[in-house]
Amino acid sequence: DQQVKQNSPSLSVQEGRISILNCDYTNSMFDYFLWYKKYPAEGPTFLISISSIKDKNEDGRFTVFLNKSAKHLSLHIVPSQPGDSAVYFCAASDGGATNKLIFGTGTLLAVQP
Amino acid sequence: GAVVSQHPSRVICKSGTSVKIECRSLDFQATTMFWYRQFPKQSLMLMATSNEGSKATYEQGVEKDKFLINHASLTLSTLTVTSAHPEDSSFYICSAPDSSNYGYTFGSGTRLTVV
Numbered sequence: 001d002q003q004v005k006q007n008s009p010s011l012s013v014q015e016g017r018i019s020i021l022n023c024d025y026t027n028s029m030f031d032y033f034l035w036y037k038k039y040p041a042e043g044p045t046f047l048i049s050i051s052s053i054k055d056k057n058e059d060g061r062f063t064v065f066l067n068k069s070a071k072h073l074s075l076h077i078v079p080s081q082p083g084d085s086a087v088y089f090c091a092a093s094d095g096g097a098t099n100k101l102i103f104g105t106g107t108l109l110a111v112q113p
Numbered sequence: 114g115a116v117v118s119q120h121p122s123r124v125i126c127k128s129g130t131s132v133k134i135e136c137r138s139l140d141f142q143a144t145t146m147f148w149y150r151q152f153p154k155q156s157l158m159l160m161a162t163s164n165e166g167s168k169a170t171y172e173q174g175v176e177k178d179k180f181l182i183n184h185a186s187l188t189l190s191t192l193t194v195t196s197a198h199p200e201d202s203s204f205y206i207c208s209a210p211d212s213s214n215y216g217y218t219f220g221s222g223t224r225l226t227v228v
Contacts, residue, residue, distance in 0.1 A: 099210050
């Protein structure tokens, strides 16, 4: 039972354009969402997070949007850079209930120069 | 910021042997540690949650007798893969909730290869 899904296994974007990565979840108890960037054989690198009380959070080139009614969140990267090429995971937590962090299936982003 | 040190970074072992992976929180107390495994081109799957001073809780489908977890102190959690088989070959990574804005601190991972 995959509680957090990223339906696009891969995405290719031209340098300078916007990258939009999507994530859907099923558990309504999730109240905190995070995006990570990951390279093979390394730990995830935190990018940005959002609490369920917000619908948008912005940090530099990264913006996360949350649509609670649709149980959907997205990560926007603009402008995209070749160094952004990596696997991106969204993750969700139920906060104080269990504090578990459940990862999505990942999207491989390739930013073409 | 918060740091979790994970060792070893990679290990090769023979089938039937046991391997221990350690995760230490260096500058904060980790009363809880999450253990994940990742197969190639797949997601990080939560295996279990270790809690200092009590038994670990395992996710459905994870064999607790095969993946022994010990949380001996507020700064150390270990995962022991017992009687390892080639299908246990994977990338294992630990994570601890912390009080930083990030919320979770990850170890650097352990690449286990069972031959």
